[in-house]
Amino acid sequence: MNRTLMNIAAVERETGLGKDTLRVWERRYGFPRPERDQYGERAYPLDQVEKLRLVKRLMGQGLRPGRLLTASDADLAQLGAPVAVPEVGAAEGGVSATLVPLIRQHDLPAVSNALRQTLHRQGLQHFVLETVSVLNRAVGEAWMRGEIEVFEEHLYTEQMQALLRQAIGALPQGEGQPRVLLTTVPEEQHVLGLLMIEALLTLEGARCISLGTQTPLADIALAAKAQRVDIVALSFSAAFPSRQVLPLLKQLRARLEGSCDLWAGGAGVERLRAPETVRLMRHLPDALEGLASWRREHGH
Numbered sequence: 135m136n137r138t139l140m141n142i143a144a145v146e147r148e149t150g151l152g153k154d155t156l157r158v159w160e161r162r163y164g165f166p167r168p169e170r171d172q173y174g175e176r177a178y179p180l181d182q183v184e185k186l187r188l189v190k191r192l193m194g195q196g197l198r199p200g201r202l203l204t205a206s207d208a209d210l211a212q213l214g215a216p217v218a219v220p221e222v223g224a225a226e227g228g229v230s231a232t233l234v235p236l237i238r239q240h241d242l243p244a245v246s247n248a249l250r251q252t253l254h255r256q257g258l259q260h261f262v263l264e265t266v267s268v269l270n271r272a273v274g275e276a277w278m279r280g281e282i283e284v285f286e287e288h289l290y291t292e293q294m295q296a297l298l299r300q301a302i303g304a305l306p307q308g309e310g311q312p313r314v315l316l317t318t319v320p321e322e323q324h325v326l327g328l329l330m331i332e333a334l335l336t337l338e339g340a341r342c343i344s345l346g347t348q349t350p351l352a353d354i355a356l357a358a359k360a361q362r363v364d365i366v367a368l369s370f371s372a373a374f375p376s377r378q379v380l381p382l383l384k385q386l387r388a389r390l391e392g393s394c395d396l397w398a399g400g401a402g403v404e405r406l407r408a409p410e411t412v413r414l415m416r417h418l419p420d421a422l423e424g425l426a427s428w429r430r431e432h433g434h
């Protein structure tokens with residue numbers, strides 16, 4: 135029986151796993167087990183390609199390839215089974231119940247209108263504190279369930295980013311103290327945490343300077359000096375390798391002036407213990423507390 139086989143280039147395209155990765159796994163874990171075609175080239179049966187796609191998706195959820203590739207098919211199917219995640223906000227019938235379907239329909243004007251209407255109905259602070267987090271989770275879990283693709287996550291982020299930027303831009307510029315530099319370290323692409331913090335702090339009259347995402351440590355220190363900032367605030371998502379966070383913060387701390395505070399927040403700092411010289415903040419309101427204590431300490 136002539137079985138459909140895929141060559142390694144096609145498998146790379148299909149799964150998003152690099153050729154080198156496929157060869158290393160074959161050697162290290164004994165999977166995949168490609169056959170050879172008449173030229174001696176690797177040829178992958180479709181059932182193995184399906185398994186590789188599943189492994190790739192589960193790696194995206196933070197599972198390690200070693201564990202996945204040595205798991206039995208039954209265990210892997212169990213891991214890959216759609217997670218019964220309750221529809222976030224569905225009970226409330228809130229915007230999140232409608233958002234994901236709109237994103238999947240790629241109805242961007244409707245997505246933008248739904249977000250804009252909710253923002254104006256709730257006001258910026260409430261929208262950021264109560265709604266954006268819920269929407270982020272709804273989009274993240276729809277991705278995890280395989281209901282939306284990575285590009286659709288980008289679509290959502292671009293809509294939310296444009297909306298928050300516009301709302302922040304419309305805010306009255308406050309007294310300008312403290313001056314807060316916002317960014318992420320290289321390899322951390324998630325920008326929404328920064329925008330949520332910028333909105334909250336600007337509403338309270340702080341002067342925020344955002345460098346966007348992925349700024350090398352040396353440049354963060356240079357920018358902090360050039361902009362005479364009082365605080366550097368970083369965001370780490372759950373996707374960022376947590377074992378890298380504290381060493382990076384330590385390096386940055388050493389490069390910053392003693393008078394400049396260093397804050398780090400996001401799900402990526404959740405399980406970390408704060409070194410004395412860095413303030414770790416898991417939740418958005420922590421930034422407002424941080425602001426109040428900074429002002430107390432600096433007589434503002």
Ligand code: B12
Pocket residue numbers: 193194195196266267270271272273274275277278284285287288291321322323324325326327328330331367368369370371372373374397398399400401402415416417418420421
């Ligand atoms: C949009 C999005 C993306 C977009 C980002 C686009 C952009 N330019 O921002 C794209 C598509 C690029 C993306 C990529 C990836 N993503 Co993503 N992403 C998301 C999503 C849906 C939304 C928002 C987000 O940015 N959250 C991150 C921040 C805002 O949320 P948070 O860390 O919980 O922080 C909260 C508070 O701590 C506070 N906060 C945040 N920062 C700070 C800082 C301070 C100082 C303070 C006080 C507070 C604070 O604000 C938030 C309020 O809720 C989340 C889902 C979710 N639940 O958040 C997934 C999510 C974070 N991504 C995830 C993953 C796995 C990835 C990828 C590895 C997927 C892949 N294999 O490609 C890559 C990694 C890219 C990288 N190197 O950074 C996972 C992480 C899970 C895990 N344990 O690893 C999540 C949780 C989705 C999921 N449910 O699985 N992603």
